[in-house]
Amino acid sequence: MTSAFGSLIRSASLSGYSDLVRALGGDPQALLRKVGLSARLLQDPEALIPNNAVREALELAARATGAEDFALRLAARRPLSNLGPVSLVLREAATPREALDALCRYRKLLNASLITRIDDEGDCTIIRDDLLPIPGLATRQSMELALGVMLHILKELIGSRWRPRRVCFTHAPPADMAAHRAFFGCSVLFDQPFNGIVCQAADLRQPRSTQDPGMARFARDYLESALQQRGNRASETCRELIQALLPGGRCTADAVARHLRMDRRTLHRHLGAEGLSFIVLLDEVRRELALRHLRGSNMTAAEIAHLLGFSAPSGFSHWFRAHFGCSVTQWRRQVTG
Structure with missing residues (x-):
């Protein structure tokens, strides 16, 4: 199964990282080593590096420099x-x-x-x-x-x-x-x-002046070819749609299938080929989003329930206890206490 955890990203995403950390009094090489990267690897903007390492490197730098x-x-x-x-x-x-x-x-x-x-x-x-x-x-x-x-x-x-x-x-x-x-x-x-x-x-909607449409056509052809070579697993696209459709309770297997221009049975068949199901993906995305909002925001349980697609806070409370073994209030108290 391919997930965001295992995805790769251009090293250009960390362009300027080492210089900025150094300017703020930090040691960029030490921080990069902690996440399994090297400053030398970042010299090639097209080199592919783990997405999770990039996220961790940014958080480490903010903490280490106090910025x-x-x-x-x-x-x-x-x-x-x-x-x-x-x-x-x-x-x-x-x-x-x-x-x-x-x-x-x-x-x-x-x-x-x-x-x-x-x-x-x-x-x-x-x-x-x-x-x-x-x-x-x-x-x-x-x-x-x-x-x-x-x-x-x-x-x-x-x-x-x-x-x-x-x-x-x-x-x-x-x-x-x-x-x-x-x-x-x-x-x-x-x-x-x-x-x-x-x-x-x-x-x-403001019109823009263009200078070299020939280069743009060349670049577009290259990018279209790259998209075709990359392809997409059903689970990757499904995760994206689940996250987009969750707020307001519009996320169902039927809704995701419609966005993919297929019926629900075909969606289940594609996910089944990867050893997954829609319910499993839905719960995975909800769990990670719930923890993200609880750790990183001051939103109430009711606000988080809405973002996760629950029609009422009580539904979120029952779901949360079933998955984490405690209430939202108890979880926050354990983490912050």
């Missing part, structure tokens, strides 16, 4: 070219929205565990980023890096002076939010029901 905004400082060093061939396609898009659609299509080639969705709500567009859960690993720094990089992508596409309406994170706020507000240039909210950037929809 709660470590990921944002790292994101500030990221030009659009850090995305490799994908950047060529984005630069030649007719509008920022078209560029974002292309980014969503090729995102798996950059980071298979990062899910990006774009939703239009009235005169706003919400760019939602979320990370597939990895057992036992925090997501604060990885999530802030993802949205920090997204902000820089949007500024390169729209203009350096552009600002979003607001930015939302599901995790708890840092002790000092000044750095986050300065970086994003807008209201930054924590303990929210989603991770994302809220934009003015009109900003994403």
